[in-house]
Amino acid sequence: MTDAPTSPEAPSPARKRWPYFVPLIVIAAMFGIFGKRLLDVERGADPRLIPTVLLDTQVPAFELEGLPGRSDPRGLAATDLKGDVTLVNVWGSWCIACVQEHPTLLQIAKENKVAIHGIDWRDTPDRGLAWLKQRGDPYARVAQDPHGEAAIAFGVTAAPESFLVDKNGVIRFKQVGPITPEVWRDQIAPLIEQLRK
């Protein structure tokens, strides 16, 4: 120690105490905000959700070729999305989260609840096809989008992403990330019921 702590500046008894509570108040406010965010997340607001500007607008114009060699080699165009409610799912054989999502899509297809169209994004047709052969094919139609033209038009940022399109070809719902059984049960399935009325 350099010198004895004889201090002329020791606190007087009347020293203000409130400044010492400032950090606590700041932290409490911060945690209040965190708590609110958590409540929002609990209520189903996906923190990653970027509200799509396309919501409640017509699907963008696009026309894509199908996967040659698939049982149904037809492609997909914006005009195909009219007539009934459809679910458009953007995926790729390179996408890990799509593997996680796949069983849910297969289940939806098995129960024949809604026609699911796949857009095989930034992929090669043979890879996409091999992936579907290995894991099952829930799609009505599958279109290939190797350069991402349709995906860009839809504003896709990462696969998987899905769009629920009503019978007039208007986008009604966007799911960023995998469709989980909960999302299907709580959000998409009820919306389909409602849109079909």
Next chain:
Amino acid sequence: MITELGHFALALALIVALIQATVPMIGAQKNDPALMAIARPAALAQFGLIGFSFAALIHAFVTNDFSVVGAYENSHTAQPLFYKIAGAWGNHEGSMVLWITILALFGASVAVFGENLPPALRARALSVQAMITVGFIAFILFTSNPFLRLVPAPLEGVGLNPLLQHPGMAIHPPMLYSGYVGFSMAFSFAIAALIEGRVDAAWARWVRPWTLAAWVLLTCGIGLGSWWAYTILGWGGWWAWDPVENASFIPWLTGTALLHSAIVVEKREALKSWTILLAIITFSLSLLGTFLVRSGILTSVHAFASDPTRGVFVLALLSVAIGGSLILYAVRAPTLEGGGVFAPISREGGLLLNNLFLSTAAATVLLGTLYPLIAEALDLGKLTVGPPYFNGVFVPLMVPLVIVAGIGPFLAWKRGDLLAARARLGVAGAGTIFVIIVSAALSHNDWQALAAAGGLGLSTWLALASICEWIDRVHPLRSGALARIRHLPRAAHGMTLAHLGFAIVIAGATASTAWKEEHNQIQAAGSTVTVAGYTLRFEGATDVPGPNYSAKEGRFVVLKGDDEIGVLTPQRREYIQPRQVGTSPAIMTVALGDIYAVLGDPDGDKGFATRLYFQPLVPWLWLGVLLMAAGGLCSLSDRRLRVGAPRRTTRAATNAAAQPAE
């Protein structure tokens, strides 16, 4: 079996931690040596149990036991052994086990090396440390069990994210966590001191080595993360103000402030309650940094999967830990003040300014990181805060910080002589002006280039001032210089090294931001692009097999004039398991920077999209970070911190000091 034992050991560790959290604390309150003595064996037992648990987890990864969910999701038989081990902490659950392993390691080190600590302080500090452990073991056991089994066991694992299969990324989490967790020691000591109601020079001397060690590790951790982003992500940058990066940077800023304010407590017994607050805040920010990105509260591109249930647990845990310690602070800190007075122009004054700028910088980065959340809570809409905000507020705060860092070391304690310092700073000032004029003259006449000239000037200022100060102390040219160098405290050498490192980082950051050259194009074999005076000739791409990927490897011949000086081979990799595309840029370090090549997608014809950069002075960043860490280590080896057990003044003397002067 070993997996179950690991799980069991973790549960046992929880019980040991509960004992360690309560018994020694009671012992210290009652002044009962027997109860206090439990802290040390308990800390060792805790480390043994948690360490075993961690080893059991790694065992599952190394032996390809895919019945363990974590191993299934993050490992693969084809993965090299090194990455099998790294895969153990490449996920949320495993990284949590790593986190508490390091926490227990720090606790055990205090138990082993804390010989010279007063028993009550040691017992209390270890007890606080154990409280943190209790919270986080409970968090792991109840919300993030790493030993969860999968039935039936899959034959093959999914594999570690290929982007994480990089040496930098494998060592980065242990380093970063060691830094984060290391600040828990300063925190525990601060809480112990608040409970004791006593902070003095001896306290600061005990806390400083732990803070220094944590700071060195965090510095390396952040540096490694940045190096990884630069060498593997292939977007050509080294810092993006991403929430995850900020989360590690904010505690670094306050930790740096803590390092400096602890010196004032040690030498002058001033700034006590501020230092205690910094210790609490630094660890709190470390906790926020580790957990915010996992709770679903903040999201980032490279975050672990988030889960709201975990979020609730984490938030509750953090509220208790941080809120509780701040309540204790608010109640006890007002009694701590007192200590040496000092004139505004003095060493203390300089360190106070350092603290002011560093903590303001930390606050602004924190505000920018949380602003999207605040805006949403107040219904201001969704928005993001980008690099322009951070650069706009952070850089202006660094300018006065660097200026003061150059002057401060010349000032004496209590009352410094700015005139005398000014005379000795002449060389540094002249050099700075010279560098500013030269770099402004050499660059194009826009204001960004002028700002860059200013940045280089600042770097020169700090470097020259640090060197001058060192020369001033040791007079290397006069006789007896070696003896003077030996006798100068290691902490002083450490400061010079760390400040030099900081100066070099500033130069690297300035140059690489201001003079970066980027060329995007489609190239066919044979075409050339000129980058910063070097000619890069593309010679096409070939297929190259890798251990767990197949790659297209581009070949660029680098020419300086007509001489071939090297070959760059960037790769575009398609990983087999999990299927993912990654780029592996090729980097060649030349005189004033890096030539950096990225191979993009084929254009369908014969060409490839290529991105070619010149990244000025980027290697200086890594060099600067290493020097800063070396400075910290050098200071850590100071005799004063190792031996010469700091002796406390008697309680009576300290109490007298705390009494009102009137």
